[in-house]
Amino acid sequence: MAGRVSSPAPREAVPDRLQPPRHRRASRARHALPGRAASPAGRRQPSPRRVPRSPGTPVALSPPHPSPETPMSLFGSMTTAISGLTAQARALGHISDNVANSQTAGFKRTDTNFVSYLTDSTLSVHRPGSVVARPDYTNTIAGPIEQSENPLSLAIAGQGFFSVALPTGSTNGQLTFDERQFFTRAGDFQLDRNGYLVNGSGYFLQGWTVDSTGNPDRTQINPIRVSDLVFNPIATSNLELSANLPANGTVAVTTPLNVYDSLGTLQPMTLTWTPAGANTWTLDISASGAGGSLGTIDVQFGAAAAPAVASGTLGGFANATGTLAGSPAVANDPATVTFTADFGQGPQTVTLNLGAFGQARGLTQYDGDEFALRNLTQDGVPLGSYSSLAVRDNGDVAINYDNGQSRVIARVPITTFNAPDMLQRLDGQAFMRTVESGEARTTDAGSNGAGSLSVSSVERSNVDIAAEFSKLIVAQRAYTANTRIVTASDEMLQDTINMRR
Numbered sequence: 001m002a003g004r005v006s007s008p009a010p011r012e013a014v015p016d017r018l019q020p021p022r023h024r025r026a027s028r029a030r031h032a033l034p035g036r037a038a039s040p041a042g043r044r045q046p047s048p049r050r051v052p053r054s055p056g057t058p059v060a061l062s063p064p065h066p067s068p069e070t071p072m073s074l075f076g077s078m079t080t081a082i083s084g085l086t087a088q089a090r091a092l093g094h095i096s097d098n099v100a101n102s103q104t105a106g107f108k109r110t111d112t113n114f115v116s117y118l119t120d121s122t123l124s125v126h127r128p129g130s131v132v133a134r135p136d137y138t139n140t141i142a143g144p145i146e147q148s149e150n151p152l153s154l155a156i157a158g159q160g161f162f163s164v165a166l167p168t169g170s171t172n173g174q175l176t177f178d179e180r181q182f183f184t185r186a187g188d189f190q191l192d193r194n195g196y197l198v199n200g201s202g203y204f205l206q207g208w209t210v211d212s213t214g215n216p217d218r219t220q221i222n223p224i225r226v227s228d229l230v231f232n233p234i235a236t237s238n239l240e241l242s243a244n245l246p247a248n249g250t251v252a253v254t255t256p257l258n259v260y261d262s263l264g265t266l267q268p269m270t271l272t273w274t275p276a277g278a279n280t281w282t283l284d285i286s287a288s289g290a291g292g293s294l295g296t297i298d299v300q301f302g303a304a305a306a307p308a309v310a311s312g313t314l315g316g317f318a319n320a321t322g323t324l325a326g327s328p329a330v331a332n333d334p335a336t337v338t339f340t341a342d343f344g345q346g347p348q349t350v351t352l353n354l355g356a357f358g359q360a361r362g363l364t365q366y367d368g369d370e371f372a373l374r375n376l377t378q379d380g381v382p383l384g385s386y387s388s389l390a391v392r393d394n395g396d397v398a399i400n401y402d403n404g405q406s407r408v409i410a411r412v413p414i415t416t417f418n419a420p421d422m423l424q425r426l427d428g429q430a431f432m433r434t435v436e437s438g439e440a441r442t443t444d445a446g447s448n449g450a451g452s453l454s455v456s457s458v459e460r461s462n463v464d465i466a467a468e469f470s471k472l473i474v475a476q477r478a479y480t481a482n483t484r485i486v487t488a489s490d491e492m493l494q495d496t497i498n499m500r501r
Contacts, residue, residue: 074489074496076119076128081485083130087114088479090133095472098463105200106143106186106429107461111136112471139420139431143185143462145454151390152197154187155459158451160414161185161431163442164203165223177204177223181440183415186429188458191389195226197397201428207397207410214396216411221442224397224410229386231401233264236380240353241271242361243376245301246368247312249275253371259350260380261289261343269341271352279304279365283337285324285352290341295322297337299354301365305329309358312366316357331358381405391455395445414450415442 091112101107113136119127145155154162161183167175175194182203189197189205197205204223208216236259243255255271272284279301286293297320302308305315306329314335317326323340327333337352355362384403391397395412417423418438423431433440446452 073127074493078486078489078493080128080130081482081489083132084482084485085479087131087133088475088482091475092472092479094133094135095468095475098468099465102461102463102465102468104186104429104461105188106184106459107463108137108139108141108143108185108429109461109463109468111138137421137423137425138462139423141462143460145457145459148188148456148458150188150190150458151388151456152189152191153456153458154189154391154412155454155457156185156187156414156445156451157454159420160416160445160450161420162187163206163221163413163415163440164199164430165206166203166430175223180432182426183423183431183433183440184429185459191226197224201430203428203430205412207395207412209410210396210408214408218413218442221413224412226386226389226399226409228399228407228409231381231384231403231405231407233260233262233383234379234381235262235348236260236350236378237348238351238353238379240375240377241363242355242374243363244368244372244374245273245281245363245365246370247279247365248367249371251275255371255373255376257376257378259287259341259378260382261348262345264381264383265343266382267341267343273299273371277304281365283324285337285339287341287343289343293322294339294341295320295324297321297324297326299363310360312364313358313360314355314363314365329357332356335362391453393445393453393455395453412445412453413442414445414453415440416448416450417441 091114094110094112098109101109113134115132115134116129117132118129121127121129140159142156142158145157156162162185164182164184165177166180166182168178169176175196184199184201184203186199186201186203188200190199192198199205206221207224208218208221210216239257239259241255245253252272252274255273257269257271258266259269261267267287267289269285269287272286274282274284276282276298281299281301282296283299284293284296298318299314300306300316300318301314302311307315309315309331316329317335317337320326325338327336327338329335333356335354335357337354338349339352340347340349342348353362355364382403384401384405386399387402388400389397390400390406391412395414396408397410397412398406398408400406417433417440419436420431422434422436422438424434424437426432441448443450
């Protein structure tokens, strides 16, 4: 129609991938994300040029721009919860080990120490990390000490460990031991068939050897073995008499006694006291096993002695015959008579101690109706056989024999460390030194920081069942809570996946 201008028909939109490159770049510029400035024709703006500055010119620092916070990863939440499951499972393992060994002698419980590890943690951002359960050993915490019917059981009241050895085999019928040093608090020791002190876990108690006087050799430590099952006889060499001869006595008196020869055979002897004048008695010593009389000697008291001594006290000897000989009369010196007897094994010299010259002790002569014997002893010992084994409070290991004698064969020391909780744990409640634990210090019981020995006692486990059950409940609840985190993370991940539909 004339005068009427018709509007052009709308064109169909052409897809971006079909447009020429020039139009495609313009289209991308129009659809750029908010906050990102698009360069003309879709080109990237070049970086600003760095202006050189002269030395010494301060640098102008631009204010920091806050970086956008990255959303927390659902996978991170899940892996953190899984680490929690692993940590609680390990804690449960420690609890189960403690409960299982609640009656094990010398056992030390293992507590749990939880340690966190971070992925990223700042004032504005914190991303989930993980947790690890590490063992927390209690080697320094003592268990209850209980009395035992076993006389060889030992417990340490305080710090320290027993030094023990582990057998590795035998050579020519003799046990061989591992060269490494082991330590334990399990003191349930008993004698085995070879004479060693062995605890219930098979570890052999070690100690210091001693000399004939009982002094320990602290330069070396070896497994303690009971091998001296016989106590050799000791021939009598000393007699000690304490008695009172009646001052007005007119008849002879006799004193029977027994001595031991070099074979441990009991040999009867007789001491006969016969009045020989005022303040003088004649002593005759006879032994049927040595041919009868061995000789005589006059014993002088008070004014009869030269020089005279206090009335009633022994002043000197005179007129010795046979094998008898008296000691020189010196005031306050021992008054002794020495004689020799041959019981078939050669001459055996014996010394009879009668007190001291001028002293009212030993043999005296005071008023009385009859001879009064106060004491008569001899130092001979017969043959003895093993009777029992005992450990003393100072750690001495002594063999008791049926002849009433005893012999110390070793001493049990105590070993301490600077960091006992860093010791390496081994089977059978045993430990081994590590670099972290420090050097082993072996000393006498009850000295230098070491605990004292409790004989006929045993240290039980330091596990508290009630406390372990409480920790068990906490570990179970924490494990369940971590499973809830895993479940929730899984559901949220599924929801994220479903967003594509």
